[in-house]
Structures are given as C-alpha cells and as structure tokens.
Amino acid sequence: MITVHHYLVLSAILFSLGTFGVLTRKNAIVIFMCIELMLNAVNLSFISLSHYLGNMDGQIFVLFIMAVAAAEAAVGLALMIAFFRNRESISVDDFNLLKW
Amino acid sequence: METFYFYLLALVAVVSGYLVVTCKSPINNAVALMMTFVCLANFYVMLQAPFMAAIQIMVYAGAILMLIIFVIMLLNMDSLKGQKTSHSVSWAAGLGVLIFIQVYFVLNRSEPTGLTGGITNQVVATVGHTQLIAQSLFTDFLLPFEIASILLLVAIVGAVVLAKKNV
Numbered sequence: 565m566i567t568v569h570h571y572l573v574l575s576a577i578l579f580s581l582g583t584f585g586v587l588t589r590k591n592a593i594v595i596f597m598c599i600e601l602m603l604n605a606v607n608l609s610f611i612s613l614s615h616y617l618g619n620m621d622g623q624i625f626v627l628f629i630m631a632v633a634a635a636e637a638a639v640g641l642a643l644m645i646a647f648f649r650n651r652e653s654i655s656v657d658d659f660n661l662l663k664w
Numbered sequence: 665m666e667t668f669y670f671y672l673l674a675l676v677a678v679v680s681g682y683l684v685v686t687c688k689s690p691i692n693n694a695v696a697l698m699m700t701f702v703c704l705a706n707f708y709v710m711l712q713a714p715f716m717a718a719i720q721i722m723v724y725a726g727a728i729l730m731l732i733i734f735v736i737m738l739l740n741m742d743s744l745k746g747q748k749t750s751h752s753v754s755w756a757a758g759l760g761v762l763i764f765i766q767v768y769f770v771l772n773r774s775e776p777t778g779l780t781g782g783i784t785n786q787v788v789a790t791v792g793h794t795q796l797i798a799q800s801l802f803t804d805f806l807l808p809f810e811i812a813s814i815l816l817l818v819a820i821v822g823a824v825v826l827a828k829k830n831v
Contacts, residue, residue: 580767588752588753597732604700604704607704624800633724635816636819638820639823645826646827
C-alpha cells in the first residue's frame, strides 16, 4: 500500500538532487533547470498532502507555484539572453558585475 | 500492482532527476527534466488529481521546457566546454545528503494527525476534480488569482524589456 510517506520521501530525494545540482553546476541554464526540479518536488509534496488530508487548498497552491514558475522562466531566460549578449558566456563564474 | 507501478515511476523519476544534475550537454538535461515532469504527472493521476496532471504536462513540459530548449539552442554553449562543475562537488553532495537526512528525520518523527477534510476519492469521482478546483479557486482564492494575473503581465513586460537589443 502506498502511503503519503512514500510520496514525501520521493519528494525529499528530488529536492536534494535539485540542491546538489544548483550548488555544483556552472551553466546558468542547467542551474535554472535544477531550480525547476526543486519546485516540482515541492509540488509533489503539496499534492500528496492535499490528497491525504482531503483538502483542496494544496492543489490551489500548486497552481500558483506553476504561475510563478512560468513568470520566473520568462524573466530568467530573458536575463540570460541579455547577459550572453554582453559577455558571450553564461557560466556563473562570469556573473560578477555586482561582486564587491 | 499500484505498489509496483509507484516504485517503477519513482525509480525513473529519481534516475532522470540525477541525469538532470549530471549530464554534460544542456539538451540532455532538458530531456531528462521532461522525463521527470512526465513521471510527476503520473503521480498526480495516482493521487486523484487529473487536472493537475494535465496542467503539469501543458505548463511545465509544454511551455517552460520548450522555452528553455529554445534558449539553449539560441545560445552558443561552446564557452562552457571543459568546465562541467565547480570544485565544490563534495561539499554540495554533503549538503544535499544533509537536507535529505533532515527531512527524513522529521518525516519519521512526526505522527499523522488523521484529520481529513471533505474531499474524498468518492467526491472527486462524482463531482469532478476540475469543478472542485474551480470552486475553490474562484471563491476562497479569488484575490490571489487576480494578483497572479498581474504577476504574469509584469513578467511578460519585463521579459520583453530585458530581451531588447540595448540592455
């Protein structure tokens, strides 16, 4: 029998993988994809808890997370294109304009 | 049967999540990410949330991932050759494992309360999942819904301004 515990552990595994990717990769777009992976892990835990508690609010939260992720994708990718046009690179090592 | 299906899907989701993190080419990362999204949509169907599964496929796999793939193909990634990861792999792995251990500890320590609301499997089957979502979204969460529309408008304008020639 699959309980809510299984889903939450799977969500934790995916979230840790996303954290690992964000901390290790150098390509900004890959880091962005790892952030999407973390958001999806959180969505999975929201929906499994919503199913377990018999309440709709968790799924409404997931809808809003998706809206924010879409906005984040649009703005983030536009930022990367603007950065690439200026620096000819999207390695995070070159993101040092604001570094003191 | 459901248990076997769950473990199969979980295995595919975790392996493709690992590929998202480790693959060298960004296109391979994007395809692995799409596989993870499809697995999560399957989980949503198993959790009696078919509307969420449809939204997952349409918004994430359809819109966001397409945008990412467009940008990958637009940009020249040759400048990143030979430097896949930074030198902090062991620290990052330690931190990821630490986060997982924390969450697992909390999950095993806490007891389920047994509280249940009115949305049972039978209600979802008779009323319909989309109708339940709409009822909740357009009554209790009407103000956040409107704010989300303003957020999307601002994001579109911001993306157009940022991607202009002279930024």
